[in-house]
Amino acid sequence: NLVFGLLIAWVLVRYKFPGKKIVDALVDLPFALPTAVAGISLTALLAGNGWIGQYLEPLGIQLAFKPAGIVIALIFIGLPFVVRTVQPVLEDAEKELEEAATSLGATRLQIFVKVILPSITPALLTGFAMAFARAVGEYGSVIFIAGNMPMISEITPLIIIGKLEQYDYAGATAVAVVMLVISFVLLLIINALQAWQRRHAGAPA
Template identity: 65%
Template sequence: MSSHALSLPRLKIPRFRQPLPGFGLSLGLGLAWLSVVVLLPLAALAIRAAGLGLDGWLRAIQDPRVQASLKLSFGAAFVAAVAASFAGALVAWVIVRYRFPGRRLLDALVDLPFALPTAVAGISLTAIYSANGWVGRWLEPLGVKIAYTPIGIVIALVFIGLPFAVRTVQPVLEALGHEQEEAAASLGASRVTTLRRVVLPELLPALLTGFSLAFARALGEYGSVIFIAGNLPYKTEIAPLLITIRLEEYDYPGAVAIAALLLAASFVCLLAINAIPSLFAHEKRSRRRE
């Protein structure tokens, strides 16, 4: 029997079709949406801020009220980001490493600040920590005032920044597993040594990323802060609120100057978020070569 008779019929394999159109059209549509939603507003703000000139920008920023609000916003955002990073790492550790009733509910509650309107969060925190609130009524007689103080602002910023810290650390913990910790324990390492030499080096990039995200989010937060802050000029007035006040006063150069400064700070945080993984990956490769 000839080889041609034994040959099998050629099967026609259907060509895989992408659910979206070709690369060029998809890229063009994506960039168009990105430009309309993000790039054009940011470019308009940058152009308007550049039109102020250095003298006009410095004149607006050097106002004592503006400086007080900027110091409060940057300081409270930094403290809240640090607190959210530590608390987020602890919450992520509990969710990943332990099994207990209500674990999935706790995991779902982490994302609640994302879904909850910020104004609702601000009103709720004010009702809890005000002088006649559930917690405030017990703290006020002790001389501890939370609502309408910078402490209340920090608490509100921790509330909205905690999910960023949890969600950046949680996947790293899930990928880390228990093997390295068990190996360190078998070699006689204590819990503190294992945490310091094994766990923290792996979590550090995620912790820094979560810190940057929480800081950038807290820097521009408005709705959850204005209710609990009290909005006292030179004391509890945040920079985003002062932007609104300047617009209501028709002081557009002042509003643009503050907004441009906050935009620049957020852009620096974005660069840090993208640079952190690359820096740590390069450090790991260098160690392996050595």
Template identity: 70%
Template structure:
């Protein structure tokens, strides 16, 4: 009895340190829901991948995930996703800026347009982009004489991924930019800051976390994207095959273990990258908060 009570107090203490003191009630039910929900929706399906991978020998897994064709696909998938994320950050910031800071007719319409890539079935997007950018497409016919090929090249992959990823950056930056106090900029200006200084020292630090979030979301989405890319990529081995396509191809060859092995490799790498981005983001936030 006595031992039991000491144990329970010890456990209670540990729980106390686990949950930081807060005046908001209802931590345990809320946390319970979160844990169960995340397990059901995210952890269980993902762990199924690792279980299925584990049905194969380490040797086979290693041969699969390091074969030249698969490695070439990582290069394309990660490279194109990073590039598309980068483009989304630059262009997305600009669009968000225009939408927040200026008033113009049809603004509501433009604002609604931003979300369309979310709603459109990705296959439709892929087919539309391919038709536009092939050598005899609306845009492609003007690029071809310049020696620029978009459809069926890695560039086409980047175009599709940028299309898919754009809303993430805009929607992350927009509210932060809207909340940013314009008086800060006025104050900076009255203290003699140049426009460039105002941007780099006042505005940019404010929206940096939001830009990072947008980038992370766009990047993660791009990495897993399948539907739109397979139409525009050309899918040539070693050249324009994205990693998700290889997973599907392996499945169609009945190589379940191989498919899940590549999926696991993709998952682990992107988890590490996303974790890194999150840590980076926390740092920038802490830096902003007054100590």
């Protein structure tokens, strides 16, 4: 999501091409779709008899009901957070700094790494944190494509539900607390990185 979210935001901001508005609208599709519909749609596409899966399975590539399918589902529902967080920052970026770097002989890679990336890093980290927080507790879009096969493609929310159905409230609470701690620690790290980035950006050259 970090890599492809940044690439999509970059293309939408910096380039003009036919169908740009359609691509821009498709970025918000995971927000508009009910999560269960997204899960069923992805399963229908990637299953062995699906539109895409039927061509991949003869090659030995199985996506549905495997960890790879879970990854695809989480990328689908998390990507918009990164794109929509980075996009406005790229739009507001000062082109004069890039032009000045170019006039001083900087390559395009150097301009991106030393001029653009530092300015968008806080937004990139924020988008990542939101996508991760959404993914940790995601249920609807993952439950169908995961298959919940023990030790292969189990998902945490379904483990919690299974324990609740067995009246194992202590077990369900333990799993939920672990998820909460992981999310909380990651958010603390992201906030610390953002604070450091803001101090670094505001420091005199």
